[in-house]
Amino acid sequence: MADRFRITLAQLNPTVGDIDGNAAKALAAWQQAREAGADLVAFPEMFITGYNTQDLVMKPAFYRAAMAAVEELAKQCADGPAMAIGGPWAEDGNLFNAYLILKGGRISSKSLKHHLPNETVFDEVRLYDAGPLGGPYAVGNTRIGSPICEDSWHPDVAETLEETGAEFLLIPNGSPYFRNKYDVRLNHMVARVVETGLPLIYLNMVGGQDDQVFDGATFGLNPGGELAFRMPVFDEAVTHIDLERGDDGWRIVPAEIVPQPEEWEQDYRAMVQSLRDYVGKTGFKKALLGLSGGVDSALVAAIAVDAIGAENVRCVMLPSEYTSQASLDDAEAVAKALGVHYDYVPISDSRAAMTEALAPLFTGREADLTEENIQSRLRGLLLMAISNKFGEMLLTTGNKSEVAVGYATIYGDMNGGYNPIKDLYKTRVFETCRWRNANHRDWMMGPLGEVIRPSVIDKPPSAELREDQKDSDSLPDYPVLDAILDILIDRDGSIADCVAAGFEEADARRVEHLIYISEYKRFQSAPGTRLTHRAFWLDRRYPIVNRWRDQG
Structure with a gap:
């Protein structure tokens, strides 16, 4: 033998x-x-x-x-x-x-x-x-x-x-x-x-x-x-x-026992690999995204460059009158650090035209979320037009915290073919940016060194759809929100579990409500990299019409 x-x-x-x-x-x-x-x-x-x-x-x-x-x-x-x-x-x-x-x-x-x-x-x-x-x-x-x-x-x-x-x-x-x-x-x-x-x-x-x-x-x-x-x-x-x-x-x-990378590297590699293969296996050569000056779009831009190379990534800044100078400066700095093609397409005139067109219907009604969403949907329209014209896949940039509670505009900033950070909570977005700035690997096609400057990571998050807007105006602070989401989504926990963990019952109920009423948005959202065993799509399948709430 x-x-x-x-x-x-x-x-x-x-x-x-x-x-x-x-x-x-x-x-x-x-x-x-x-x-x-x-x-x-x-x-x-x-x-x-x-x-x-x-x-x-x-x-x-x-x-x-x-x-x-x-x-x-x-x-x-x-x-x-x-x-x-x-x-x-x-x-x-x-x-x-x-x-x-x-x-x-x-x-x-x-x-x-x-x-x-x-x-x-x-x-x-x-x-x-x-x-x-x-x-x-x-x-x-x-x-x-x-x-x-x-x-x-x-x-x-x-x-x-x-x-x-x-x-x-x-x-x-x-x-x-x-x-x-x-x-x-x-x-x-x-x-x-x-x-x-x-x-x-x-x-x-x-x-x-x-x-x-x-x-x-x-x-x-x-x-x-x-x-x-x-x-x-x-x-x-x-x-x-x-x-x-x-x-x-x-x-x-x-x-040989090849070393096992730590979890931050593996998550980042998973996002890069999934985007690289999604673009490559669907036949696209290039990608684009809206670069707002915020941390989410900056991270997606870095992932895209590491996945398919800076020469194949287009970033577009679409400012309105509410876009701060800091955001303009940060977006341009990220684009330069990554070496991508960078376009500047203001939307103020387009938004004014839309407002004028709707004025006869909206007479006597106060400005509200409707007008904010018009800005986001205009950006989505313009980005899709660029995608169509140049054959570049549009990437969407909502993190798991936003996807969970619907803090995104359907047919606006949710437009796109793929979302590499869809399963990454906002608090992990911040840390992932810091990890990428401090680390470079052979499988990354992007540059070494700091590609997302600290001002992008450290400033208070804002959609900049109205004057002095902050995410914290509408949501609990992200460390609180993400911890509640972890209990309710990743661990299938209850309101009582949130309270036992030290969170306010009112916050937990509000977050639970937002999760359930946002199901229709997730149903229409782009696919994205699965990083956890409770990612949105096949891991978690809930009805869109759902009037149940945890009364415990």
Whole structure:
């Protein structure tokens, strides 16, 4: 029997629906594996289609094309290492999330996902049929068990594989990022290793898909739970890993343990990567945004430059008579520091024309929020016109605090195709700006050093839609607001929980009310980077019409 087994792990970035492109990536990695003398090259869950496909995978023409592509890969890779690749598989009227083993020019074995996640961003009960508990597959004379993603979070699949002869576990994943997700994964995988006594390889994909970002960080554990290797976070990588058989069975030969970045860096990287892939995978080359002189738009501008390069980002200042000189100066300073194209389009005359046009209807009524929102909607109109004319994707810049309580104008500053800070509370926006000023990494396309000057970060936040306006006129101070939102949204807490945490009951009830009445705005808002397990969209699905309020 062979005492050494080499596996090539392809931690790559597929694109949903690009079946031919994903197959080409798989073939290139297989060729690397063959050159390295590997026994097996392995890819993440649903790699041939990209992940998460949502309802697209139920379309017969789509899953048949994916199945045909895998069969063609098997023929192309007949002479060399075996291939393990994720994809949909239909048979006997059922559709499965499958892990397909290709060798000798054909699909030699299939592992079918048993536990279908039906929470947070996953609706797999809607999409797939559950496969049976199965046994391992053989590559040469080595037997491998592959619980697919969610299957590894439950003990029964791994235990069944161990009992039926698996010698190590190779777990293909499409596991999206949320803050500190790696620790959650690691704890579950250590449990599987302890229960089975087998080495375990956790193979994850990378890249952005709509709101989700896959962060890689593929790792291996030896019996006892010792970390044997870890691949990069967020980066594509093809890595060759060896296992050796001894008297006590197989062990992973220790390899490089790539350092794990701290959470501020990972959040920022997730926003950059998601925007880079959203723009790239949808076919855009350039982006634009309104640069107000405030902290949110400054951060989005920095993220955009780091994602696609300053030469591909346009920032537009659209001042009214309420825009302060400080905001004008700050916006220009941010644009210069980042090196972006900067346009200046005043809206005062346009606003006056709109006010004049509406004057006959509004006679006898006091100016109110209506007039403030006209300014925001004019800006949205002008930015969309620029987007249409130049083919640049408009980015929207509302943070999670604003998105939560509706402190944004629908069809105004909410206009746009993507929002990288949608899941970042305002208090974290401030700290993220400070982090970016103090840190630079190779994956950032923007300049080193301070790109968001302190005056942008330190001044009191304001929409500047009326004289001397401050956000705190309409909302609790952000540290209070964000703490209440964390309880009500991220922890699904109650008004009583807010009071027990030391907040005023009136503030908590007001915030809860704002959350619920803003649902219709969120329903129409742009997608944005998922940073937490309670992001707005698939993680939190509430009715738009909702008259319930917490009376506790």
